[in-house]
Amino acid sequence: MFTFPFRYLMVAFLLCMSCQHVLATHIVGGEVTYKFLGSVPGGNSYRVHLTIYEDCLNGSTGAIAADTLAYLTVDDGAGQFVSFDSVYSVPPIIVPANFSNLCISNIPAICLQKRDYVLDLVLPPNATGYSVTYQRCCRNAAIVNIQQPANIGATYYCTIPPLSMAGSNNSAVFKNFPPQIICVNTPLIYDHSATDADGDSLSYELCNSLMCQNGANIDRLPFVPPYEDVAYVAPYTYAMPMDSYPQISIDPKTGLLAGTPNRMGRYLITVCCNEWRHGIMINTVKREFQFVVTNCSKTVEANIPLLAPYPNTFEQNCKDHTIQFINTSKGGFQWLWDFGVAGVPRDTSFQPIFVYPDTGTYTVKLVVNPGQTCADSIIRLVRIYPVFRARFATTDTQCAGAPVYFTDQTISTAKPITKWKWYFGDGDSLLEENPGHSYAHAGAYAVMLANQNIKGCTDTALRQVLVDNFSPFAGNDTTVVKGSFVQFNATGGFKYLWTPTMYLESSDIYNPTGYYPDTGQFDYTVRIISPYGCVGYDTIQVTVVNQAAFQVPTAFTPNGDGHNDIFKPYAIGYKSLNYFRVFNRWGEEVYFSTSFDAGWDGTYHRKPADTGTYFWEISYTDRFGKDGTMKGDVALIR
Numbered sequence: 044m045f046t047f048p049f050r051y052l053m054v055a056f057l058l059c060m061s062c063q064h065v066l067a068t069h070i071v072g073g074e075v076t077y078k079f080l081g082s083v084p085g086g087n088s089y090r091v092h093l094t095i096y097e098d099c100l101n102g103s104t105g106a107i108a109a110d111t112l113a114y115l116t117v118d119d120g121a122g123q124f125v126s127f128d129s130v131y132s133v134p135p136i137i138v139p140a141n142f143s144n145l146c147i148s149n150i151p152a153i154c155l156q157k158r159d160y161v162l163d164l165v166l167p168p169n170a171t172g173y174s175v176t177y178q179r180c181c182r183n184a185a186i187v188n189i190q191q192p193a194n195i196g197a198t199y200y201c202t203i204p205p206l207s208m209a210g211s212n213n214s215a216v217f218k219n220f221p222p223q224i225i226c227v228n229t230p231l232i233y234d235h236s237a238t239d240a241d242g243d244s245l246s247y248e249l250c251n252s253l254m255c256q257n258g259a260n261i262d263r264l265p266f267v268p269p270y271e272d273v274a275y276v277a278p279y280t281y282a283m284p285m286d287s288y289p290q291i292s293i294d295p296k297t298g299l300l301a302g303t304p305n306r307m308g309r310y311l312i313t314v315c316c317n318e319w320r321h322g323i324m325i326n327t328v329k330r331e332f333q334f335v336v337t338n339c340s341k342t343v344e345a346n347i348p349l350l351a352p353y354p355n356t357f358e359q360n361c362k363d364h365t366i367q368f369i370n371t372s373k374g375g376f377q378w379l380w381d382f383g384v385a386g387v388p389r390d391t392s393f394q395p396i397f398v399y400p401d402t403g404t405y406t407v408k409l410v411v412n413p414g415q416t417c418a419d420s421i422i423r424l425v426r427i428y429p430v431f432r433a434r435f436a437t438t439d440t441q442c443a444g445a446p447v448y449f450t451d452q453t454i455s456t457a458k459p460i461t462k463w464k465w466y467f468g469d470g471d472s473l474l475e476e477n478p479g480h481s482y483a484h485a486g487a488y489a490v491m492l493a494n495q496n497i498k499g500c501t502d503t504a505l506r507q508v509l510v511d512n513f514s515p516f517a518g519n520d521t522t523v524v525k526g527s528f529v530q531f532n533a534t535g536g537f538k539y540l541w542t543p544t545m546y547l548e549s550s551d552i553y554n555p556t557g558y559y560p561d562t563g564q565f566d567y568t569v570r571i572i573s574p575y576g577c578v579g580y581d582t583i584q585v586t587v588v589n590q591a592a593f594q595v596p597t598a599f600t601p602n603g604d605g606h607n608d609i610f611k612p613y614a615i616g617y618k619s620l621n622y623f624r625v626f627n628r629w630g631e632e633v634y635f636s637t638s639f640d641a642g643w644d645g646t647y648h649r650k651p652a653d654t655g656t657y658f659w660e661i662s663y664t665d666r667f668g669k670d671g672t673m674k675g676d677v678a679l680i681r
Contacts, residue, residue, distance in 0.1 A: 068183045068193070069102020070095055070110075071155070072221060072332030075175060075201040076214040078240070086167035087211070089203060091115065091175050093130075093160040096221065096332065098183075099137070100154035113160045113177055118267040120171035120202065127266075130162045138220050146417035149340040153223050168206050174268055176200035178255040183333060187308040188279040189252070196255020198270045202326060209325040213240040215316045221332040226339035227307050231291070235314050236298030237328065243318040247298040249291075250315035251281045252331050273311070285310040285334065288355050304336040343374035345411040345421040353499060357407065357423040361431035361500035364399045368407075372419070375411035383407050383425075399427045402457070431455050431500035435492045441510045442577035446479040453504075455496045462495040468508070485512035515571035515579030522586040524616030524666065529557040529585055536571035536579075543567070559587040591616025591665060598678040601645030610677055611642025612661055621662035621670070625677075628656065645679055654681050 073095040080088035093115065097107055111132055117125040138155040166173055180196030182189075189195075201214055215237040222233050237245055251272040275281065285291055291302035293314060300314070312334050318326040348371055351359040358366060370378065370393050380390040382397050383405035390397070399405065405427065410420040431454070438448045453460055465473045467480045468488030482488065488508045495501045515535040523529055533539055533553045541550040545565065549555040559565070565585045572578050594613040601608045612623060617639075625634040625643050633652060634643035645652050661673040 068181065069098045069106045070179055070197065071098050071183065072096040072330065073177070073197065073199040074217065074328065074330040075177060075199050076216050076328055077175065077201055077203060078213050079211045080163070081211075083165055086165045087206070089164045089166060091162045091164060091201070093162070093177050093199065095158050095177075095179075095199070096138070097135070097156040097158060098154070099156040100152060107156070110158055115160075115162055116176045116266050117164065117166070118174050118176070119169060120173050120205070122267050122269065124267050125166075125173065128162055128164075130160045132158045132160050135159075138223070140223050146342050146419070147226070147339045148342050149338075151224060151337055155220075155223050157220070166203070170205055170207065172205040172208070173203040174200050175203070176266065176268075176270075178266065180255050182311070183309060185309045186311050186333060188276055188284055188310045190274040190276055192311070195273060197331065198253035198255050199329070199331065200253075200268075200270070201328060204325050208323075209320065212243075212318070212326060214326060215239045215243070215245055215318055215328050217316070217328075217330055221330070222334065224339070225304055225334055225336045226341075227336050228303065228305050229339065230303045231301060233300045234298065235293060235300045235330075237316045239318060241318075241320075243320050243325070245298070246295050246317045246319065247293045248295060248315050248317070249282050249284065249293055250313050250329065252311055252313045253329075281313065284312045285336070304334075307336050307338055310334045310336065341374070341417075341419060343412055343417045343419045344372060345375070345409050345419040346371045346373070347407070347409055347421055347423045349423075351426065353424070353426065355422070355424055357425050359426040359428065359499060361428050361498075361502065363429050364401075364427055365396065366399065366425055366427075367396050368394050370394045370409065372409070372411045372421075374417070377412050377415070379410040379413045381408040399425075402427050402429070426499065428457050428496075428498040428500050431457070431496055431502055433492050433494055433502035433504035435504055435506070437490075437506075437508055440576040441482070441508055442513055442573070442575070442579075443482055443485045443510050445577070446481050447508065447510070448477070448479045449490070449492075450477050451492065451494065453492075453494055453502070455500070457496050457498040457500065460494055460496045464493045466491040466493070482510045485510045511573055511575040511577045513573040513575070513577040513579060515569070515581045517567065517569045517581035517583040520584040520586070522588060522615045523559060524591050525559065525562050525587050525589055527559060527587075527616065527666065529559065531555050531557065531567075531583070533569045533571060533581070535581075536573045538572040540570040541567055542570075557585065559585065562587045562589055588615055593617070593661070593663075593673060595659070595661075595673070595675055596677060598680055599645070600680045601651070602681055609642035609644055610679075611636075612639070614639050614663070616666055618664045618666050618668070621664060622660075624660045626658045626660075627652070628658075633657065651681070652679060654679055
């Protein structure tokens, strides 16, 4: 061993170089264990065993060659550096694939190399124990479940508990090599258990992988605990490290790792084996490994498609109890169906129809080529929860601007209904059970209800909602001369009521006549009811003056801005307009009309007329039947 401080500097240099020298994308896993050899002068003797697993098919030969020498640090269990050692590996061995399946047509080429390092240590007794650590950069960049795998290193270590806690303890040792070939959509059962020379009780769990904190950065490298956990890519976690149904899990008592991976990829997985003595956990051994899930082409493959949006579920039937099964298996010539109902004989049809006796979730198993050398099976779920039918009602009267109320009338055997989403056909939606909604405009709207009950049954209901095209209108405001009659003309409905009733001959018809003997301003409101029952209001103003009058503007600006664009006379108290003519300075008639409501827009022969002065002439008949004329000029300004 080196002595401090030179030893400390060399540790920093060598360990940082081990993380930075060659990117170790060939390393697929590792573990550190130890054995107690006995007490010797100066302390207790331990034999530390480091194992790393290398990809000798795809890994860099330079990186593999660099692993001949490994560097291990020792700390005192409280984060204080004690020593470091370099150790050469024993000759590596090729791990046999242990994969022989006549029913796989494309067994992938693999090469896994196991490299072992053995280091004997003498450690004086202390109150905190020791940790022995190996670090290397970097992991395979193709790992899909952790962040930046090519930029972070790996940390493998073991802890040696103090004698006061565990006495002369030996660490647990895993029994089997990690699996090399994992077929997608194929059940995986792997014995990840360990043995313990002391007879301690062992428990197992999935746990966090550790990184070499600074990766390939040689500026600073912490080489004693604590070590940082790797960061997982959502939704992966160390406890749910891969895409699988059922999810990959380890039995805490037996160490059996089981699940069915359903997505190809390279996944980092770490298993912790905990040692227990007298009910107290005294030590933990970690094994980290990369599980590579590949597409194994089976000569026979059982398959039932997934048609429901629930895990591993073929179909959910919320209408009745009948299921028409679909068989998408390949390579089969015999089929055996178990529908998950006790006492019902198995079916040998290719795509059977089965009527379930009751509601519930059932486990269905299909075996293809049962009893043959190349057989396969699959398990799916079917969910039977009839009846669920979406339906709804609306209020009878639908009027623009007024709320329309919707009532959920869905039929559901399984209660309660838990989700609603209403689409009102005008771009708006709501998540309420019985909402109200107002439509700004009349029209026909396609309204849809999508809902779901507690069992996950979903359905939609669609119906058209007609919103009444109701536009109540009292008429235009008007000005008359004292002593005149006004003929009202409201529109939009079939029932009318005018208020107040002053000067009106009637108040409950659409076109009452009003007589105005006095000057003043009179405001009326009419209440109108449409044939569909919509109720609306509008107002009209009648202004009464002493005498008739003509008002003719002296200028107008027909520039399209909406202000003063039209030139026309405004008459009060005149019976009719015989004509209204406009002439240019050459005496050409540029406009003619016989209506008080019309006016000249400043064009001549459909082109903008020139700026300048124009002359007008009006012929009228007053309210007493007498004819007359008026003349004048107007300035056209642009």
